[in-house]
Amino acid sequence: MKFEQVLPPFVKIIEAQDMLYKPKNPLKIRVVQNTKLVPEDYEEDVRHIILDLKNTNYVYTEGQSLGVLPPGVDEKGKPHKLRLYSIASPYGGDPDYPNTVSLCVKRVVYKNENGQVIKGVCSNYLCDLKEGDEVLVTGPAGKHFSLPEDPNTDLIFLATGTGIAPFRAFLFKFFYQNHPHNAKIYLFFGTRYKKDHLYANDINNDFLKLKDDRFVFYSALSRENPNKKIYVQHLLEEHKEEIEEILKRKNFIIYICGLKGMEDPIIRFLRSFYEKTYSLTLSEPEWEEFFNQLSRLNRLVIETY
Numbered sequence: 001m002k003f004e005q006v007l008p009p010f011v012k013i014i015e016a017q018d019m020l021y022k023p024k025n026p027l028k029i030r031v032v033q034n035t036k037l038v039p040e041d042y043e044e045d046v047r048h049i050i051l052d053l054k055n056t057n058y059v060y061t062e063g064q065s066l067g068v069l070p071p072g073v074d075e076k077g078k079p080h081k082l083r084l085y086s087i088a089s090p091y092g093g094d095p096d097y098p099n100t101v102s103l104c105v106k107r108v109v110y111k112n113e114n115g116q117v118i119k120g121v122c123s124n125y126l127c128d129l130k131e132g133d134e135v136l137v138t139g140p141a142g143k144h145f146s147l148p149e150d151p152n153t154d155l156i157f158l159a160t161g162t163g164i165a166p167f168r169a170f171l172f173k174f175f176y177q178n179h180p181h182n183a184k185i186y187l188f189f190g191t192r193y194k195k196d197h198l199y200a201n202d203i204n205n206d207f208l209k210l211k212d213d214r215f216v217f218y219s220a221l222s223r224e225n226p227n228k229k230i231y232v233q234h235l236l237e238e239h240k241e242e243i244e245e246i247l248k249r250k251n252f253i254i255y256i257c258g259l260k261g262m263e264d265p266i267i268r269f270l271r272s273f274y275e276k277t278y279s280l281t282l283s284e285p286e287w288e289e290f291f292n293q294l295s296r297l298n299r300l301v302i303e304t305y
């Protein structure tokens with residue numbers, strides 16, 4: 001069987017904005033709000049940070065990232081390099097915060113091999129910012145993680161942790177800005193506990209407010225129940241029939257965003273679907289080619305870090 005008979009056709013995505021600000025000419029903007037997305041007693045810190053874009057010409061398309069230049073120098077005495085953060089708000093800003101851009105930032109803290117506590121440069125800088133502080137930003141960056149032009153395209157959003165950010169931007173564009181969309185939207189979201197289920201916990205329940213027949217939200221919690229670790233791929237298996245129906249209709253985009261480690265099991269799920277449904281036995285190089293084709297056709301879009 002030729003791949004063409006199995007693969008969905010090319011789908012056009014919304015053209016994203018060009019980069020306006022580079023590290024050599026960054027834009028200085030102010031913090032409007034910096035709030036926790038997890039409870040005070042939770043072992044990690046994740047923040048929703050709203051930045052002011054009033055009186056600037058910073059434009060972006062949902063799915064793009066914003067670069068942040070942390071102040072100071074690295075161990076070689078060179079200015080710190082920029083870090084990218086997926087934009088978590090639709091263009092225009094969060095409801096109630098016009099002309100802003102929002103980020104969802106996890107504070108990186110870990111112990112090195114000598115047991116020393118190391119704090120990530122940029123995430124700690126961002127998480128500690130106060131209202132009114134100034135930040136140097138670049139971007140917008142990235143053009144592949146974009147919504148389809150065709151509103152009849154089924155969307156499957158797969159996120160872990162802060163990988164939820166671009167999906168919040170997409171969902172808010174549909175729900176608060178009435179961006180047309182007639183097909184299904186599945187959000188599969190994985191975190192460790194209920195407490196760090198970002199935008200769907202006791203601290204912030206943005207996603208739980210979005211109610212509509214088109215939208216289906218499935219949560220995977222990997223540590224809440226020590227006897228039953230649930231990851232995004234387990235949910236995909238659990239809801240296989242719904243997802244396979246969508247894949248068979250051949251007008252979908254699958255988006256993956258979050259931890260790098262989430263990719264492989266999801267890709268295996270997809271491979272197994274194609275092999276079983278179309279009675280294919282693909283060698284590794286054949287599967288690689290098939291996978292690359294899915295990406296070129298804009299049917300599979302990945303942003304992991």
Ligand SMILES: Cc1cc2nc3c(=O)[nH]c(=O)nc-3n(C[C@H](O)[C@H](O)[C@H](O)COP(=O)(O)OP(=O)(O)OC[C@H]3O[C@@H](n4cnc5c(N)ncnc54)[C@H](O)[C@@H]3O)c2cc1C
Nearest residue numbers: 083084085086104105106108110120121122123162165305
């Ligand atoms: C396209 C893109 C989008 C992104 N979007 C987001 C987002 O929406 N939200 C978000 O929070 N982040 C996002 N990131 C990640 C972000 O860019 C930074 O990498 C992150 O905030 C860490 O930066 P830092 O300066 O705090 O840490 P750094 O000072 O750069 O240190 C990070 C480094 O520390 C090491 N490290 C980290 N944890 C451990 C550990 N447990 N054990 C050992 N070593 C470790 C790793 O080598 C890592 O590279 C995104 C990245 C990309 C590429």
